[in-house]
Amino acid sequence: MSQSFKKVHAITGMKDVLPDSSAHWEQLEEIVRQWLAAYGYRNMRAPVLEHTRLFTRGIGEVTDIVEKEMYSFTDALNDEHLTLRPEFTAGIVRASIEHNLLYDRPQRVYSLGPVFRHEKPQRGRYRQFHQIDVEALGFAGPDVDAELIVMLSRLWKTLGLQHVRLELNSLGQPHERAAHREALVRHLEAHIDVLDEEARRRMHTNPLRVLDTKNPAMQDMANAAPSLFDFLGEESRAHFDGVCARLADAGISYTLNPRLVRGLDYYNGTVFEWITDQLGAQGTVCGGGRYDGLIELLGGKSAPAVGFAIGMERLLDLWSQSQAPQAAPECQVYMIHQSDAAQRAAATLAESLRDAGLRVIVHAGSSGFKSQFKRADASGAQAAVIIGEDELRENTVSIKWLRAEAIADGQQQETVPMTRLVEVLKQKV
Structure with a gap:
């Protein structure tokens, strides 16, 4: 096993x-x-x-x-x-x-x-x-x-x-920092009793970094240290x-x-x-x-x-x-279909829409219209393009506008010939 x-x-x-x-x-x-x-x-x-x-x-x-x-x-x-x-x-x-x-x-x-x-x-x-x-x-x-x-x-x-x-x-x-370094090392040596372990380790190898300490007990010492500005x-x-x-x-x-x-x-x-x-x-x-x-x-x-x-x-x-960044929608157009033939037609139309610069998802697999519409809404698409048996027979598609900004004339759903789909979507999406 x-x-x-x-x-x-x-x-x-x-x-x-x-x-x-x-x-x-x-x-x-x-x-x-x-x-x-x-x-x-x-x-x-x-x-x-x-x-x-x-x-x-x-x-x-x-x-x-x-x-x-x-x-x-x-x-x-x-x-x-x-x-x-x-x-x-x-x-x-x-x-x-x-x-x-x-x-x-x-x-x-x-x-x-x-x-x-x-x-x-x-x-x-x-x-x-x-x-x-x-x-x-x-x-x-x-x-x-x-x-x-x-x-x-x-x-x-x-x-x-x-x-x-x-x-x-x-x-x-470098030569200015070298002169400052000598003065700084002398200052640190004179205050070695307040230096923590990290500062003591660094005082001869990288004394400038000692001044960048976040240790409260070392702040007065750091504030009183020689200033590099005086050596410029x-x-x-x-x-x-x-x-x-x-x-x-x-x-x-x-x-x-x-x-x-x-x-x-x-x-x-x-x-x-x-x-x-x-x-x-x-x-x-x-x-x-x-x-x-x-x-x-x-x-x-x-x-x-x-x-x-x-x-x-x-x-x-x-x-x-x-300002809270807005999550980008997955697509602009979501293709919904009813049968295998409709899915194939949707895939062909989707390529035409992509040629026109639109972002398109074709629903994968076979699901009922209700679940497909739910998925279309969740995608953030502005339009759902529907191809059912009637649309397939008549060479049309139904467009359901999913976002208020895409409904210019109050018409939430319309049917158009397949040949005009790109034109209509490009106008509104």
Whole structure:
């Protein structure tokens, strides 16, 4: 006697997106693609799987992502160390180097898709989640930094989001950060008694991340730490002032947050986050900044770059709070039939309707009219096209209008010749 198969469930932190919810994703993705096209950004698709060293080198070996969160394994066939991407930027930079993308001109590119981090699942944060990633490769000036932020402000307005605020900082250049780092390490050593275990571990490897602590006992120490702004040189200050001036031109307000550092080592210069209070503990909707050294770090010719990433799950959550997305109907026209011959006629007519650009479902199998009408109504269709024995004999169809907006003259049902079906439906649907 064979044993029953044990039911398989989704992996913890990796969620199914069912058809009704997926329709909301598709609506958002279409808005996003139109928004990005308005600024000249083109789609780019890099593999989900990359060599592990790409991320340890690019993101930084002492970041949370690399130390704790990456899904990495050794490919048994060729002994390669591989990782499911935990973010997009490193892979896009690798591809731009490999394919000489910056050979003749700078590039504005974007990607949409899943990324993977082994974190504790909670609202807005899953182990497989999705990002909108936008990168401006080869652009050095503050104008493009500001353009990205202005772009994001436009997206929030398009989606009707009201409770999103901007925080801004500058991380300066490597030599400025090095001088600040020395002062910061001295400050942390002087306050080692208040540092938690994580902060003590990081104080010599990644001291900037210590300032990003959420530990209440460390807040006074972090607030009193040396500010990186005091170490910025003339060029870095001029760049940051240029960003701020352009945000003022666009009427975009922001908060200067000298403790904003982001969680990846490749950032320099401008960094920013868009934050909300509407998502509980996971308040960051979008984060990004400049990473001028990453292309050279990963083996390419030195070139500036700046970009950002948006968590799609969090954005969908926010969007649904401001205006509930409407579930898209399964079809516009639902074909109802009474016999095998009628079903075959319905299938032929349905192809003519699809040729005309309409979305059509032909009822599958044989059912009574009552159950077919019930299914037609549930589909969200505006019209049910009925082919019974009488209609088949007379080469006609009956159209029952299922939604009030399709009933222009008060006539809820009408009979028309099969040859006029496309014409009639195109007028009203």
